[in-house]
Amino acid sequence: MASKPGILTEWPWQKLGNMKYVVLAPWVVQSVYSFVTKDERERDIMNLLIFPFLLLRLLHGQLWISLSRYYTTKAKHSIVDKGIEFEQVDRERNWDDLIIFNGLLYYFGFMYLPGASRMPIWRWDGLLLTILLHVGPVEFIYYWFHRALHHHFLYSRYHSHHHSSIVTEPITAVVHPFAEHLGYFLLFSIPPVTTILTKTSSVGVFVGYTTYMDFMNYMGHCNFELVPNWVFNHFPFLKYLMYTPSFHSLHHTQFRTNYSLFMPIYDYIYGTMDKSSDKLYEDSLKGRKETPDVVHLIHPITLQSFYHLPPAIASLASEPYSSKWYLSMFWPIPYEFMLFTWKFGSTFAVERNVFDKLKMQTWAIPRFSFHYSKSSQKDAINSVIERAILEAENEGVKVLSLGLLNQGEQFNGNGELYLQKHPNLKIRIVDGSSLAVAVVLHSIPKGTKQVLLSGNISKVVCAIAKNLCQRGIQVGVVCKDNFDKLKLGIPTELWINLLISTSYTQKVWLVGDGELSEKEQRKAPEGTHFIPCSQFPPKKVRKDCIYYNTPAMVIPKALQNVYSCENWLPRRVMSAWRVAGIVHALEGWDVHECGDTMLDIEKVWLASLSHGFRLPMLDHTFI
Template sequence: MASTPGILTDWPWKPFGNFKYVVVAPFVIHSWYAMLVKDESERDITNFLILPFLLWRMLHNQIWISVSRYRTAKGNARIVDKGIEFDQVDRERNWDDQILFNGLLHYMANYIFPGASRFPLWRTDGVIMTILLHMGPVEFLYYWLHRALHHHFLYSRYHSHHHSSIVTEPITSVTHPFAEHILYFLLFAIALLIPVFTKTTSMLAVFGYVTYIDFMNNMGHCNFEIVPTWLFRIFPPLKYLIYTPSFHSLHHTQFRTNYSLFMPFYDYIYGTTDKTSDQLHYSTRKRQEEMPDVVHLTHLTTPKSIYHLRFGFAYLASKPYTPKWYLCLMWPVTAWSMILTWAYGRTFIVERNNFDKLKLQTWAIPKYKFQYISQSQKMTINKMIEEAILDADRKGIKVLSLGLMNQGEELNIYGGLYVNRHPKLKVKVVDGSSLAVGIVLNNIPKGTTQVLLRGKLTKVTYALAYTLCQQGIKVATMHKDDYGRLQSSSNNFETNLIIAKSYTQMTWLVGDELTEEEQLKAPKGTLFIPYSQFQPKKYRKDCSYHWTPAMLIPKSIENVHS
């Protein structure tokens, strides 16, 4: 929101929420009905293709979001080092509003203007006219409109909303108040409508021009440099015809320079080019991949979890994981992603963070939770984890932590397998078990005298049992096998480790393999505290369940938006 919002700030369909797509439904139904039912003489392929084109625009933008977030996490050619926060994700969530708006205007133009329907596929004269109209009046008028929007009156009411994002993402390019989008469409309509009125337009001219606008907008705000420096050395005039991401990023950091749309030509004419544009372009292109101090190695969970990654759907990544029904409709993409991860077979960077002076990265193994259960996948997964550890060691990374199922006892003995194979490793491989033990102990209510251990025994279980016994708390287990394994792990349990004869304990420490039958035997009011990575299923409404152990994120951590 702008600092002092003006009129027409909000989109007209804002009250509709996620049902805003119904605004184009009547036009879509009419166009498809005409195409599928009416006679051939009454069909309009141009009107019919508007919906597929709108879907293509959404896909195009999403590809840019995903690629940009991956590249900025990797670090090479990144322009601005600062991270983004949740408020920016929320502010830029409605990026598809401008696609709906443009779709409505395309449909209306198709019905209103005689020459705006039944376009031919291609007309050379119309394409040339569109290019010239963009290079001339569109770029020129945009430059002066943009400068006007930086006047304090309009800036505070409208354009400051866009500039709230210092670190830009591709979709920052269309994060504007509704009033601004009206002005932008009037500008771009110059290159769209004049060929319509002169009856020289074509489908490729219209759809190609809008795609070009989307491409350049996304490229200019992607926060990594994509344009090679040699391009301008080979053909110097190109420097005035095509802007670069680093060129436009200076507009978001300096505010009073580099106003041009896509062609810096007018900035050079009117003396508003930032003097550091060339230098920033050159230094950014030379920037190498960032080397973190700490890496957290995790993995995919469910097939649909790809949409909740930070380079998936940003608004889903910014919220706790909850299943969404509409993701079922995307099963072809989900299936293709599973094939892709199977073929790729290497870890990939998910996100980066800064914690005080430490640089952190999260890497992911391209394997899903159900694959970790399969014995046939065990060797492949171990090889991937081992390669990730060796890669971290070569890069000089100090610590690599194994997350979720990458630290399983049956899989790799909590990471010990790799340490034993490579005794000269410089990178420290940790599994986070000490931290998990500390958090579980902190969740046990004060005054507790006895707890029940249930579920699969793990490294965390042994540490919990040992610590609690040392503190004088009775640790009970229902099975002799579990008692024997715990007793044999240490001689210091004394008399505090016991075999329970009944389910009377009010505090249960639970892990994987806790059954519904066991939960039903717990006394009313029992507190279940999990020590595994995954939350137990809730079968009791008269008992309390802690969430899987977690910690609050310190304010000093940067780039937390997922």
């Protein structure tokens, strides 16, 4: 919101939330009905194509946000070397309001404005008139209107909302109060309305002008420079007719310079051109090489989780992962993207974070969880993980942490496979087991005397059981095979605290790998604490029980550029496996943590706390 919101700040349909698209429904239905029922000579194809055109505009904006986030993750050509946070994501999640607003005006205009219906496909005179009107009145009036918006009265009530984003993203371009958009529409409608009134309008020019406005708007708000130097070297006059992302970025950092819409000529004429524009452009193009200190290696979970990756849909990525029915209709998109990246590249960067001087990146393997369960995919995926490790090694990365199924015990021996192949690696491979164990142990409610272990036995589960037995806590196991496996990893003198349990009376259940069925959960007493020990959470089926997150920690404020949620975890909460890699690098530990290796659990725990990480649930303390 603006610092002092004025009248008409909110959009008329703001209270509808995600249902706001229903305001277009009557117009869409009417356009289809009219096209179907009218005689062929009376049909207006333009009216029918408005809704598909709006969808294309949404797709256009989404492509820009994905491209921008991917390139800024690499940080090489970033203009402003700062991050964004959840506050900005929330403020800009209504970027599609402009498209809804334009859609309503399109339907109204093409229905009631004389000459707007049944346009020809193309007219050259309409194109020439549109260009002249944009270069002249539109750019000129916008320049002075924009300067007026920076007067303290209008700025505090309206334009400050847009300038809240110092580090811009493409969709920042269209995030303004409703009243401001009313002014923009009146201005930007000058060319199309004029061509309609002069009977020189055409479908091609209308669509082309709107697409041009979107393209330039989104491009100018990217936080990386993408206009190549040869453009201005070969055509020097273009520096007055086409701005660049770095040019407009200065407006968001300096505020009182570079007011122009898309053509800097008016800033040159009226002396508001920022003197550092050329230098910032050259520096941004030149770029800078940045080597991350820590890489966290993940993979999408399901086809729908693809849309929750940071470069995908910003609003979804900023919330814990949950299935959305409408995303099922677009399943070919993530699958085709996966196949494309699998063929032409191994991993792709999805996020970049900074913790003081420590630089971190998250890389994703282009495979989903169901691929990891297929034996035919095992060697291929391990090969991609191996290449990612070697790539990180060549770049000078200090620590690589394995997330989700990239560290499966049956898959690669908790990462031991890669050390066997490359015993002289300088990069440290971390599976995060020690911190995961510590988080689970410190999440168990105070006073607990018995726990029940369910699911498969893993490295983490064995370590938890051993620690509990050492502290005199009874560990119950339902399956005899799991009981026998645990005995192999626990000293004989501790077996007295290990037992086969069939009563299901324990109020604390430690849930390991493997699905915890609804039938099993129904056997738990009321108020049972379900505490996951695994990378994946159990399905919640009981309202009278307490379900914990998978092992995770709240991150300190110093960890910046966090604008997405890690899978199903809440905001600013990271999995213990990911935190472990960060702490490993911060402490400068020169050891691997993979295979059967387990670090000192208490040492890892205290190190994490010393760097500001903490448990999400502060009211639960270890016994």
